[in-house]
Amino acid sequence: MESEINFSQNKHLENSRVLLSSLKMDHFESLLPFSEKEPELWKYALQSAEGGKLLKKYIREALLSKNNKTAFPFVVFDKQKQQIAGMTRLYDYNKIHNTISIGHTWYGKYFQGTGLNKHCKFLLLSEVFDTWHLDRVEFRADYRNKRSINAMKSIGCIEEGILRSNCKGLDGRRDSIVLRILKNEWQNTIKDLLKYKPEFYWLLFTSIRKFRILEKVKNFKCFVFET
Secondary structure (H helix, E strand, O other): OOOOOOOOOOOEEEOOOEEEEEOOHHHHHHHHHHHHHOHHHHOOOOOOOOOHHHHHHHHHHHHHHHHOOOOEEEEEEEOOOOEEEEEEEEEEEEOOOOEEEEEEEEEOHHHOOOOHHHHHHHHHHHHHHHHOOOOEEEEEEEOOOHHHHHHHHHOOOEEEEEEEEEEEEOOEEEEEEEEEEEHHHHHHHHHHHHHHOHHHHHHHHHHHHHHHHHHHHHHHHHHHHHO
């Protein structure tokens, strides 16, 4: 089925946890605190948005890619916390090959590790595969960014390989890991996994974390007793 994507529309994707809204320059003020107070967000990025000047450039270039019909940038609103949490993007759309990428994703530290990302990815992947009928979604990251890589693998992304020195990062050339989700993988497994279990992932994560803390306390008590 040939895809027809209307890049001129203001798109809103949402579920009970998150609202993804088309990025506008009006979002600048809401995003500025992340830009000014959390410089670590750009450590592995290809483009920095640290500080007001770079943030405006970042937003302008994201909007330009939408005008060029190659990307859909979104602002992420956490409905649970009632706050803007960050940004994400569908980009590198290729009509001939019927493919797209998901990336340029960042969340403020207050929203990281809360399960928000899986809700965002479910909405984006649903749009890509179920509405736009694309065949492949690609993900890339700096090979050193283990947190991002683990997050991608946790939603079902399959690692395809490493591109050595394939692009220029903020601190020099970088190696990029490439991951993917194909249409049949989404339909057969990943869709249901993300649709019905995003909260399960968060509960599992917090349970494991509590268990590890208890084990550390237990081991410490044993050490003190034996000593």
